[in-house]
Amino acid sequence: MRRRPTIKDVAREARVSTVTVSRVVNGSPRVEPQTRTRVEQAMRALGYSPNLAARSMRTSLTRTVGFLVPDLTNYPNAAVAQAAERRLAEQGYAVLLASSDHRVDRELRVLEVLRARQVDGVVLYVCDEQSPELAAAVADLGVPIVVLDRELSTAVEADFVLSDHAGAMGETVRYLSLLGHRHLALLLTDLRIRPVAERRRAFEAAAAAAGLDPAGQSVLQVPPAPAGAVPAALTLLDDPSRPTAVIAEGSRLLRGVLLAARALGRRIPEDLSVVGIDAEDVASAATPEITCILRDFGEIGRTAAELMLHRLAGRPAGPQRLVLPSRVVLNGSCVPSPAR
Amino acid sequence: MRRRPTIKDVAREARVSTVTVSRVVNGSPRVEPQTRTRVEQAMRALGYSPNLAARSMRTSLTRTVGFLVPDLTNYPNAAVAQAAERRLAEQGYAVLLASSDHRVDRELRVLEVLRARQVDGVVLYVCDEQSPELAAAVADLGVPIVVLDRELSTAVEADFVLSDHAGAMGETVRYLSLLGHRHLALLLTDLRIRPVAERRRAFEAAAAAAGLDPAGQSVLQVPPAPAGAVPAALTLLDDPSRPTAVIAEGSRLLRGVLLAARALGRRIPEDLSVVGIDAEDVASAATPEITCILRDFGEIGRTAAELMLHRLAGRPAGPQRLVLPSRVVLNGSCVPSPAR
């Protein structure tokens, strides 16, 4: 295999200096059209493509963005990552993807790696908003940062792409209470992160506003482990004072509720009304389809990419906080509360 | 913000030459323990971490692996990617991830980018096994390649991680025919790739072996577009000579079958037996749960990473072809064929 052609080879072929070739490659205007053409021909003839490592070394820019997610097999994570990657690739950026498995220690390691690799920017879901080390590590990156669906200590300078979780949750609670449900349950994943905490607050506020007895509402946290969803749902549903409606966050928990309901012989929606959050895959496969709070993950990813590109292009502007909508999509899984 | 410390700063601090620092960083044994300690202290004191771009330039190794998938929102793709990333990260490799949206042109572009970025290796699902350009582009990469679940012209030197699709498909057809089904249908995605073609062949062979009339069996191809699954399933099921059992590949098609069956008022399993392939998410959310052909995607990803690491470590060995198992997991969605 022949050695890859370098800028030198092109320069020789086109009988110009390497500087001129560099100018052509980088689209500098200060090149005579005729020279430019000659250089371009030479590049094509030799199959030249610039060595990004060498360029990085000079410019200390890698045209690479790090993307850190807790779990890539989680549909929302994957969808956001893919949409962002597409947009970034259009602008010549490549994406270094890593997942933390919801573990702070892994996340810290990944951030270190991204720093060592001198990525030009980082888009991330942190897995724990409270961890000061994590916040410090993020702040220390020294490159543009876009934080997805999380809050972070104000010491961290970053753009934020958030979702309106509270609004949709309020709608959902009002809808269920309108159907006569007085005992609701909310199954959540991990209270250390914003969307979960925000949903919880909105749930409690809306329940109170609807005049539901706080003692009759339950909020259950089921940490992100592969198992655990079904047992939690079983405990919740196998109780005389059980809720008549359940809201479950994420595919895993929604599936847990469906399986537990089936195991206990509870029919949906006659015996139990169910609402899913961010769980379209499971919701659409169930019978009946499950009413769901959904977001447009493609939009989230593209927005994150856009903010990142803005920063990378050196546009000024203070830190951005964009809040994208969630919507409640009704689907036969909720009916008036059964008498009890 | 202070300039990042370089090997030179460390050398000065530790009163050695840059070469010695380099040796310590790279774990060369030819360094006196005491010197090593001094250097390590200096590194820690300055917060030194090596500049990978500079290293890449010298070694023309990036410690980066490209990972190319058709669609990251496809659970199997994401699960394999995540497992591979984890294993590669353990060995200090970062993963550049890109998706092609099932389009050959995008895939070619990504391969170009990966080449320009001088990744040390590429793991990929090609989206079209027949495309000679694609095969040529892959062969031209000039780095170790691991191909997932695809065949490629033998001109491409690569390792292959395959799955045994035929075995499980044969089992499934025999199982359905044992239940008395004489009219089967198979819904597939894209015949340009190996798993699909292999399943088709196995389906037809097993049907013939079971004495089913070839004219009574249907194989439907529904290309990977977001919509299209439901209409295809509706057409298939809304026909007097419709199948009594359907095998659907992937979450999208399985969901299409479930929705179409519901729309037509066909009960599963009484009116229609259903088997899914690689669609655990949908299968487990349905009522009853759907019998499924499944694979261990984590294992596939780890295996791919292992093969890649082997190559990257310069181990000899000819091209590998590993075939990992699929298994049929029974779940109440198949019952004896209804009389007709």
Place this chain on the structure above:
DNA sequence: CTGAAAGCGCTAACAA
């Protein structure tokens, strides 16, 4: 508009 020179941070080869 073009080129010569210098150097980014690192490591291979050789020398001591």
Place this chain on the structure above:
DNA sequence: TTGTTAGCGCTTTCAG
């Protein structure tokens, strides 16, 4: 065991 020298491919002065 340690250091000197050279140069990877590119871009950024600064001169012409």
